[in-house]
Amino acid sequence: MKAIFKIAAVLTGCLLVLASFQLRAEEPHERASCRVCGMWIDEYQKSAAELIYKDGRKEYTCGVACMLREVEDAGGISAFESVKVHDWVSGKLVDAEEATYVIGSEVIPDMVPNYIAFANRDEAEAFAAKEGGEVIDFRIAYDDVSPVGTTAPFRIRTAVTPGKGNFSVGMVYGYTEKDRVKIGSASSQVPGEFIRANKAQPQAPSKLEGHQQALIVNYSPTDDLALFINVPWLERRTKTLVQTNGQINETIADENGIGDITLEGRYNFWRSTRWDKFVSILLGTTLPTGQFAGEKSFNALAKRDLVKVGPALQLGKDTATFTGGLLYSQRWKDFWLHSSALYTANPANDDDFAFGDVATAGLALHYTPNYNLMVGMEMDASYTEKNQDGGFKIGNSGGTAVNLAFVSDYRFLNAFGGNFKLRGSVGLPIYEDLNSRDMVNAKGLPFQQVQLGDGFFANLAIQWTTRNAPSY
Numbered sequence: 001m002k003a004i005f006k007i008a009a010v011l012t013g014c015l016l017v018l019a020s021f022q023l024r025a026e027e028p029h030e031r032a033s034c035r036v037c038g039m040w041i042d043e044y045q046k047s048a049a050e051l052i053y054k055d056g057r058k059e060y061t062c063g064v065a066c067m068l069r070e071v072e073d074a075g076g077i078s079a080f081e082s083v084k085v086h087d088w089v090s091g092k093l094v095d096a097e098e099a100t101y102v103i104g105s106e107v108i109p110d111m112v113p114n115y116i117a118f119a120n121r122d123e124a125e126a127f128a129a130k131e132g133g134e135v136i137d138f139r140i141a142y143d144d145v146s147p148v149g150t151t152a153p154f155r156i157r158t159a160v161t162p163g164k165g166n167f168s169v170g171m172v173y174g175y176t177e178k179d180r181v182k183i184g185s186a187s188s189q190v191p192g193e194f195i196r197a198n199k200a201q202p203q204a205p206s207k208l209e210g211h212q213q214a215l216i217v218n219y220s221p222t223d224d225l226a227l228f229i230n231v232p233w234l235e236r237r238t239k240t241l242v243q244t245n246g247q248i249n250e251t252i253a254d255e256n257g258i259g260d261i262t263l264e265g266r267y268n269f270w271r272s273t274r275w276d277k278f279v280s281i282l283l284g285t286t287l288p289t290g291q292f293a294g295e296k297s298f299n300a301l302a303k304r305d306l307v308k309v310g311p312a313l314q315l316g317k318d319t320a321t322f323t324g325g326l327l328y329s330q331r332w333k334d335f336w337l338h339s340s341a342l343y344t345a346n347p348a349n350d351d352d353f354a355f356g357d358v359a360t361a362g363l364a365l366h367y368t369p370n371y372n373l374m375v376g377m378e379m380d381a382s383y384t385e386k387n388q389d390g391g392f393k394i395g396n397s398g399g400t401a402v403n404l405a406f407v408s409d410y411r412f413l414n415a416f417g418g419n420f421k422l423r424g425s426v427g428l429p430i431y432e433d434l435n436s437r438d439m440v441n442a443k444g445l446p447f448q449q450v451q452l453g454d455g456f457f458a459n460l461a462i463q464w465t466t467r468n469a470p471s472y
Helices: 002-026 064-073 121-131 138-144 191-196
Strands: 049-053 058-061 080-086 093-095 100-103 116-118 134-137 166-178 180-182 203-219 225-244 247-258 261-271 277-287 296-299 304-307 321-332 335-345 358-370 373-384 399-415 418-434 437-440 446-449 451-453 456-467
Touching (some): 049 064, 064 138, 100 138, 203 456
Antiparallel strands (some): 100 116, 261 277, 358 373, 373 399, 399 418, 437 446
16 A cells, blocks of 8 residues: 555656646747757757648757658648758758658767758768668658657667667656465465465565665767666565464564666667667676675574575675676567567675576567557566575575566656656566475474565656757
8 A cells, every 4th residue: 555655656746747847838938849859959950840830830840750750640741831851961941742861871860760851862872872871752751750769668678779969867666566475386375374374384475565766867878879877776675474383473674775776788789771670789787786684694404604684675786797688679660679688697795695697588569659659568587596695595586487567658748958758667477487495394394485476566757868969
């Protein structure tokens, strides 16, 4: 229930921010911005487009890609009195339908895909011969453009890099809950029923709740490289059922503080000329900024001291971790597909404790009915090796999980030379095969060390994106 109230509070805060920005946006101002993405038109004079509706309304876009999206959203070129684009060579406004375009060159003047307009076809062909790309006419560009230049999955990365100078900053709130005992791939059990059915069971996890607030920043120093940082603040609570002399009591443990900071880089080493297929490499690491409680207790079975506080309450891993893998993205007009295959190595920390290495694969399918909205589904599967404490594998750790999530984002406001999006997702595990361990107590009676599974997860984010205009 507290999680629901917290999500509601965050959403209310986002809506208040939205209302505040809308009031500001309604105030009269002279500086024109792109109708689609919100970037300042005066910074994109070499690529900007001018659209005049039948009723006399005039709109501007930062470039051809946003112009095509505006025309498509209005129902076609017939909705306008005139649509004009800047000729790349002379800088003069020319009719958009009569212009020639180059797509897929090494030059990204505004948004992606990087359509560049020319009044003269010969000049377009000369430009393509020097900078690369394909020469096309207005109809091909209009039929090919997608409502959104790329989409951003929640749990999966995109292979698309948005162009030099692209910058975004956002705040994310996430909630995770696990509340069932899971042994292998068998059906889950209610913790209370599990421990009552096992009289020799000394304890069993009852519930795990995790809250995460994070500051996220994305920046592209080049057209092919995108950098990412995530600074999290974690709040975790575990509930455990303890059985003593036939009596069952519940204990509660809490931890909160900064987590491990994540740093990632995506390098796009191949993309198609039409900007509809992308392959990138991802490399990442985490900085050991989160607390790791290395308190020890003697374990008779292992005949050595082991870390006492369980992994579920750790805020960090007390060591740098390393992630690498491949990303692939593809679009079909209104649809985007993202896929990833990653491996994360978790070395042992100074307490000789190592979280299990993780191999993950993911797929995301997004639908973009217009340039303001995305809805979709995402699925990710992970295999986690067992944790190790001093080289001793922890039996009730690691396993396989497959998660399904429903996602959406909504661009609700253009402001400050960029745009604001409200993003959300909710999901749950649809398959789990979690490790457990059979044990025997001092009386020779069997019991099991187990893990929690099932439950659900949810995320809510607000993000602002802009781009520093390149100079050409």
